[in-house]
Amino acid sequence: MKSALASFITVVALGIVLMFALPHTTDMFGLMQMTVFVVMAIFALSQGFIWGYGGIMSFGQAAFFGLGGYTYAVAAINFGDSTGAVALAIIVPGLFAALLGYFMFYGRISDAYIGVITLTVTVILFNLINATSGDWYTIGNAPLGGFNGMPSVPTLNMPGDPSTILDPEQLWYVTIATLILVYVLLRGILASRLGRVIVAIRENETRATLIGYDPRLYKLITFIIGAMIAGIGGCLYTNWGAFISPTVFALAMSAQVIIYVLVGGLGTLLGPILGAVLIQWLISFAGSQSAVDSNLVLGVVLVAFVLLVPQGLVPVVRDTITGFWQRRAGTGSEEQKQTTRGAEVRS
Amino acid sequence: MDLIGLVSFNVLVGIGTLVLITVGLGVIYGMMKIINLAHGEFMMLGAYTTVISVTNGINIWLAMLVIAPLVVGIVGLIVERLLIRFLYGRMIDTMLATWGLSLALIGLMTTIFGNDVRGVPAPVGGFSIGNFGASGYGIVILIVAALTLVGLFCMLRYTRYGLIVRATMQNANMASALGVAPSRIYMSTFALGAALAGLAGGVLAPISGVSPVMGAAFIAKAFITVLGGGAAIITGTGLASMIFGFINEIVSFKSTPVLGEVALLAAAIVMIRILPQGITGRFFKRSI
Numbered sequence: 001m002k003s004a005l006a007s008f009i010t011v012v013a014l015g016i017v018l019m020f021a022l023p024h025t026t027d028m029f030g031l032m033q034m035t036v037f038v039v040m041a042i043f044a045l046s047q048g049f050i051w052g053y054g055g056i057m058s059f060g061q062a063a064f065f066g067l068g069g070y071t072y073a074v075a076a077i078n079f080g081d082s083t084g085a086v087a088l089a090i091i092v093p094g095l096f097a098a099l100l101g102y103f104m105f106y107g108r109i110s111d112a113y114i115g116v117i118t119l120t121v122t123v124i125l126f127n128l129i130n131a132t133s134g135d136w137y138t139i140g141n142a143p144l145g146g147f148n149g150m151p152s153v154p155t156l157n158m159p160g161d162p163s164t165i166l167d168p169e170q171l172w173y174v175t176i177a178t179l180i181l182v183y184v185l186l187r188g189i190l191a192s193r194l195g196r197v198i199v200a201i202r203e204n205e206t207r208a209t210l211i212g213y214d215p216r217l218y219k220l221i222t223f224i225i226g227a228m229i230a231g232i233g234g235c236l237y238t239n240w241g242a243f244i245s246p247t248v249f250a251l252a253m254s255a256q257v258i259i260y261v262l263v264g265g266l267g268t269l270l271g272p273i274l275g276a277v278l279i280q281w282l283i284s285f286a287g288s289q290s291a292v293d294s295n296l297v298l299g300v301v302l303v304a305f306v307l308l309v310p311q312g313l314v315p316v317v318r319d320t321i322t323g324f325w326q327r328r329a330g331t332g333s334e335e336q337k338q339t340t341r342g343a344e345v346r347s
Numbered sequence: 348m349d350l351i352g353l354v355s356f357n358v359l360v361g362i363g364t365l366v367l368i369t370v371g372l373g374v375i376y377g378m379m380k381i382i383n384l385a386h387g388e389f390m391m392l393g394a395y396t397t398v399i400s401v402t403n404g405i406n407i408w409l410a411m412l413v414i415a416p417l418v419v420g421i422v423g424l425i426v427e428r429l430l431i432r433f434l435y436g437r438m439i440d441t442m443l444a445t446w447g448l449s450l451a452l453i454g455l456m457t458t459i460f461g462n463d464v465r466g467v468p469a470p471v472g473g474f475s476i477g478n479f480g481a482s483g484y485g486i487v488i489l490i491v492a493a494l495t496l497v498g499l500f501c502m503l504r505y506t507r508y509g510l511i512v513r514a515t516m517q518n519a520n521m522a523s524a525l526g527v528a529p530s531r532i533y534m535s536t537f538a539l540g541a542a543l544a545g546l547a548g549g550v551l552a553p554i555s556g557v558s559p560v561m562g563a564a565f566i567a568k569a570f571i572t573v574l575g576g577g578a579a580i581i582t583g584t585g586l587a588s589m590i591f592g593f594i595n596e597i598v599s600f601k602s603t604p605v606l607g608e609v610a611l612l613a614a615a616i617v618m619i620r621i622l623p624q625g626i627t628g629r630f631f632k633r634s635i
Binding site for chain 2: 119258259293301
């Protein structure tokens with residue numbers, strides 16, 4: 001318990017240090033790039049939460065990310081003020097997840113089918129949005145633009161003051177502060193009764209049901225929380241480039257977020273964040289040379305991790321470090337090993 | 348009257364297309380309970396094989412009916428040996444690994460052939476139904492789809508290999524005790540499924556743009572049709588293709604092809620909710 005709290009405080013402190021240190025140590029290009037990495041980290045947290053803790057295998061988390069992005073774009077163009085648009089970008093994916101989740105969990109559809117259904121829903125959204133070119137497809141003043149997407153979306157402004165628009169550096173502060181906030185929020189949920197029930201259901205659904213918890217309801221709640229976080233990510237993503245296009249719904253987007261979580265470590269919160277930054281960095285590195293396509297790199301990384309390191313980087317590194325300290329202290333007793341195991345699930 | 352003829356013809360071709368793109372996936376899922384997310388990319392490989400063979404002067408029929416399935420079947424064999432066999436019984440992991448494979452194949456083909464869309468001319472011209480022109484190539488698709496289903500049925504029902512495959516599918520341990528090597532059966536089944544995907548890719552190459560990302564257009568349709576069909580490969584795939592193909596073509600005819608596809612997917616999702624085991628989980632349970 002103590003070590004879990006310590007690691008939590010360390011992570012938050014490191015996040016805050018990074019938040020203030022980075023603008024002074026890197027140029028504008030680096031800062032913008034880090035901003036999009038952090039956006040992807042928020043997206044990864046949503047997948048990491050529902051998959052790693054809720055045991056829900058969503059292959060279509062991009063649906064909520066994209067919905068958040070599109071909702072923000074449409075609302076911001078119509079309202080002319082970003083405050084309400086941000087709220088809607090969280091609410092709309094949440095509602096959509098409630099609908100879809102009710103349909104899936106209350107139908108007691110098995111894990112693999114949930115994967116395929118979420119994937120299919122994402123493909124439906126991709127097809128629909130792709131086909132919305134032309135004047136007819138306009139919500140309020142906002143043309144959806146079909147395949148070309150929506151350019152020059154108004155970016156975040158100070159709440160209640162549409163004339164003061166945030167500059168890229170301020171957007172960085174907002175983005176990383178959001179990441180830290182989401183992390184703290186999820187940590188809080190996991191430490192609460194709700195979080196413990198969610199994990200209990202992942203561990204043994206039948207037993208949790210017999211104790212008196214309704215797994216359908218708790219899975220639905222988990223799914224909605226995940227979708228709202230993905231919505232925030234999508235909203236910030238639109239803000240980052242002032243642009244959104246149907247590629248946010250593409251299969252590659254859902255694949256990427258799964259890779260982040262898998263590489264970073266399933267069942268951790270730090271893992272998805274680090275996985276997202278690492279993989280995004282790798283993609284931008286692969287994209288800067290033309291010999292090898294970035295999809296090839298991503299695919300090979302995914303296959304390699306499934307086969308060789310299925311538990312992900314963060315747990316492996318942590319086990320190595322704790323193992324090292326235990327051997328060094330010479331107290332590798334069974335009891336201590338078990339406490340570290342217990343802490344592992346939580347941190 | 349002519350219009351009804353044309354629409355019925357299109358519905359039939361739509362069903363045939365769906366059968367073609369689904370049956371390879373159905374073989375792998377039905378027998379091995381593996382959801383192969385690289386199915387679309389296997390089709391893409393089949394299409395590329397056809398295009399490349401034709402540009403090198405090989406007869407198009409030979410290219411798409413023989414070479415494409417053969418090449419992709421061999422690729423499937425290699426993939427099974429190097430990747431899938433380590434993951435049997437871990438459904439989610441196989442989904443992830445085959446998804447990785449799908450990305451890797453897209454990346455590999457982009458690296459080698461670039462992003463541009465290629466094509467081959469259809470070897471059959473059009474014909475007319477009353478005042479309307481219809482695609483003659485549709486007939487080819489129909490024939491190939493029908494022959495594939497019939498051939499697969501005969502193989503599973505009447506040959507010794509089919510018997511062994513069905514036995515392994517029902518109870519791998521028992522089959523193993525009787526002297527069958529399940530791993531070898533799985534290997535050949537996966538290769539067969541891949542070869543069927545290659546065939547589908549080859550046959551559909553003349554009517555679709557061949558590019559590294561073409562698989563994504565088929566994947567969702569193929570999956571949802573297989574799951575909608577249920578455990579019985581041939582009956583399930585056939586019935587689900589009929590229902591979904593019909594919905595797709597009718598809605599496409601009434602509105603746009605995009606909405607037709609959306610209607611197909613939406614109908615399939617609703618059906619999985621009602622029949623979680625697929626059509627053949629509830630009806631025709633004893634069929635193949």
